[in-house]
Amino acid sequence: MVKNIYIIGLGLIGGSLALSIKRKDPTIHIMGYDLNGDQASLAKKLGAIDEISPTLFPNLSAVDMIFISTPVQQTINIIEQLQSIELKQGVIITDVGSTKVKIVESAKKYLNGTTIKFIGGHPMAGSHKSGILAAKSQLFENAFYILTPSENVTAQDLTCLTNVLEETRANFVEMSPEEHDKVTGIISHFPHIVAASLVSQAEKHEDQFPLLKRLAAGGFRDVTRIASSNPAMWRDILLHNKGPLLHLFDEWIAEMERIKSFVANSESDNLYSYFDQAKQFRDELPKKQRGAIPSFYDLFVDVPDYPGIISEITGYLAKEEISLTNIRIIETREEIYGVLRLSFQTDHDRELAIDCIRKYSNYETFII
């Protein structure tokens, strides 16, 4: 019976897991630690954790399960240190890293010969946003959650973990770390490189075309959303998944050469087939499966704490016919006490809302 959980790294993923574990069983005691003290305080204030650990390795002798939800290189450093920490017999340790081979290898190297049950994990959903403020208990709903159990892990250990994670409503699948890294290289890591490279290409042309940024519309925004993700996280992922990625670079370069030649030689039929085939495969992607939170755009408004403030703000938005998808008061740190979080479906709506709030009030707005 899992009663005590420790979560290291209380950002988007650690925070979302904590919120879903709390939703499953509020009596499970969750202690959390984050290098960034503000993240840990927010996690406590949002009810994601019960207790903040002042250090990375407090007394862990009563902890049944540990989640490591830090960037992947940090995860390896933490696994290495865990070998010399006194832990409960048979403790389950899991991570959420976007790569698996190096992490599972490090668990094998450092934790072998102990009673620790290491289960590599990767919830295949996320966002370009980071931090606890973006965390949601339902972030992983309908998403695949890949597990790569180590040799000494039993079916019972796996059930223990998936029970704790039941409220994520994710679909758990087992996979080898090698297969995991090859597949995620194709559908996650390499696309990330492409998105960032498209942004970088556009940036190089900005001096020549000053209107470029403002003209970048739906297509460019859709295909490059993920380029707004946490750079440190992605740096680590690329360094971890070098082998499969180098292979994908070669394939991609050949692919670009192929389509370049269709364009250069005006090969109309080939161009049509290229796009048609891509459309068919893209249209076949399962519709209901969730790979990411729906894109929404948050706006934070500093508001005085008085009854009626929410209806005041929504009243302004209604006057300008701006639709909201969500609204929430966050009582976070003292200095940003009374922050209203407004979520919009599009960046355009958020821009309209900024203008609208400016028009009707003196409240400051900001985007994180």
Ligand SMILES: NC(=O)c1ccc[n+]([C@@H]2O[C@H](COP(=O)([O-])OP(=O)(O)OC[C@H]3O[C@@H](n4cnc5c(N)ncnc54)[C@H](O)[C@@H]3O)[C@@H](O)[C@H]2O)c1
């Ligand atoms: N963002 C996504 O879409 C996504 C999806 C699935 C998995 N992942 C993986 O989840 C992990 C966390 O990503 P995230 O999106 O939650 O990032 P995040 O930046 O939102 O959160 C990471 C947190 O870890 C903390 N941290 C960093 N080093 C630490 C250390 N040594 N000790 C304690 N805390 C530390 C940071 O302060 C931060 O609060 C990464 O390994 C990432 O590859 C991310």
Ligand SMILES: O=C(O)C(=O)C[C@]1(C(=O)O)C=C[C@@H](O)C=C1
């Ligand atoms: O939706 C996004 O913003 C993501 O980048 C999520 C995404 C992905 O590539 O699909 C990113 C990294 C994770 O390891 C898993 C999910």
